[in-house]
Amino acid sequence: MTTPHTAASTPPPTDPHAPDPPTTGVAAPAHTGSSATRTLGLVTLAAMALLVFLAFVASPRDQVQGDLVRLLYIHPALAWTAYLACGVATTASIWHLVKKTPGSDVLAHSAVEVGAVLTALTLATGSIWGRPTWGVYWVWDARLTSTALLFLLLLGYLALHRIDAAPEVRSRRAAVVGVLLVPNVVLVHQSVEWWRTLHQDPTLARRDFDFATSDLFMFTLVYSVVVMSLVFTWLLIHRFRVGWLALQAEELWLDTAIEARRAEGAGTTEPAETTRTEPPRSEGGLP
Amino acid sequence: MEPVIHFRSAVSLLGRFPALAGVDLEVDPGEIVLLRGPNGAGKSTLLKVCSGLLPVAAGTARVLGVDLTEDRHSIRPRVGLLGHATFLYDELTVADNVEFWARAARADLDDAHHAMDRLGLAGRLRDVRVARLSAGQRRRVAIAVLLSRRPELWLLDEPHAGLDADGRDLLDGLVVEAARAGATVLFASHELDRALSVAHRVVTIAGGVITTDEPITGATGPTAHTVGRPDDVVDVGRPDDVA
Amino acid sequence: MWRDALLVAGKDLRIERRSRVAVNQILPVALAMLMLFGFALDPDSPVLARATPGLFWVVVLFVTVLAVERSFSLESADGVRDALRLSGLHPGGIFLGKFAALAAQLAALQVVLGFGVVVLFGRDLAGYPLLLATLVAATAGIAAAGTLYGVLAAGLRVRETLLPLLLLPVLAPVLIAATRAFETALDGVPSDGWPWFNLLAVFALIYTGFGILAFGSLLEDS
């Protein structure tokens, strides 16, 4: 069953969050949902259901593509969101290099992670579409090739963000790769496209298929892009919140670590009259 | 007169570890301050923060009149850090190394050659690759680099480690000389006997905070007679302008 | 900045002159790779001749990874990274210096590799202007990207594995463009190859410019 359950995991508003009594007295739900994103999730679910209906039931077979046209209601939309994710990642990375705010790094990292999933799906659906259309899973088509390289670039970013280093170090280095993401994609795309157009045998001309363009086809195509953008937005928001929470958890830990460090200092002081222990300070820690 | 080092509740992180957990420290110009404390207390971190190498995460920290939370760059050429690492390229010769770092700091090459001379590096060792040197000889090269930069603030991390007796005497002499010429010295050492004979003040750090801070008592300040050293050290007291 | 660049480049080249790692280790690796390609692709068939430009640049890319690692292992020794920060050298100057030294070494390697290709693969060289222009532009691009990603990976425990992952996909356009330019220079109409040269030049400019800007903040963190 292909029911989209993109937002199915959005917790219900009355979540009892039973297993976490030790959090502070405020009865905030322990998850990353908010009423706005719950609404967004429900809208996305409904829109996705409608897309499935349009793609499989309402829209006709294409004269050239046959039923395969139904894959086009998802593949270009995925590719669009993958590129959108790159754009977000690069913008956020520039922002991070200029302003050095932790949030911009979380945003860039989130966009790259979501983008990597979407790029992988773009490649998968592209290959699945290519098998019946071209007879092979992979052709050195310009778009497919440059998307594959984009996937590798995203993996590089994620690997760099996973290094064992101070958060600022990690963020700064990742941001440099993030800034270069879009220029790299452009360069890769340009080179691959020239390469394939200068050397290509004409079989791929079939890529520019000749649709018996029904209105419904065009509508579904555009609509799929809208739906996938909604999915992307939902994923990005939640991924951002997860990253933000991880950052907060790290800072909380840091506060306690500083306390522990001070206690260590107090505990190992010199004995008796030479000692002038620092008074405990209420402020301090991270701004 | 503004202190050379002025820290209030300064916190510094090594990765995710709060190596300095709120340091309060003031050092005046011309002072020689001994920093002591157990391993892992934060001595090296404090020295690196003073040099502008490590960032200050919270609190206030001013060195040579510059706020380190805003600008860690402009003080760097004015500070000399002698760390555990000697900052040398193994494949280059002694002269190559000293000249490279002196040029990088826009120091006078004559100063560099003079410094090599004073540390006994001008002769046979001059064209030896640093990789072939002993630990003590490497440290001498590092001291020569430091000297050629003519820093206003000397930050020495276990400077005696690896040096032979001559080298230690030489270093102590250089430190006292520099302080007399107006430079400020903050140094971490476990060699208390030796260090106390040079320092004006002892600061203890433990668990990333300063726990004790007291002047070295005694009529003339440093008790210069404890080690055989040139007599130029004997009459060194605390500078007059120290409050 | 230029003065600092010269100082750093001179230092790197002096280290190479004294240690001869590029000459005695990296260059033989490159030649070994050429030999291996000869074994893998039958030298008597036209395949090897046709594939020569691509093989040449593949070798250059892999050698670049080695050279970049070497270049930054110099700076990771004995606290030198800290010393560079404290030295007062202009970060953009350090970048340009490392870049220039790397480019010079890569260019020298490529010349030797070129002889290797002529001798081992029996290729005649032709279309010199394009060949040389491609060599210069591609080397500049590779060295700039290599320096930038080298400092990105420097000082990390995983740098040996991280560097190729970051660098090789980024250098893919250089591989494509330089290979096609060489193909047109050797076998085709050389004038067709100039768009590829332009692409290489754009690549080199982007990475050099961004490297000068970003190097300071990358050097800053430990």
Add this chain to the structure above:
Amino acid sequence: MSGDMTYILAGWGVTLATLGVFALSLAVRGRRLSRMVPAERRRWTS
């Protein structure tokens, strides 16, 4: 309907399943982290 339908269902199935699993993993990660962070730091939660 032809053999093409296999590919079509595979394409849609892979996409929706992956997106679903990813969304689920985000929710799980968010819940786990939420327990470690006091409410006043979770600005968005309503």
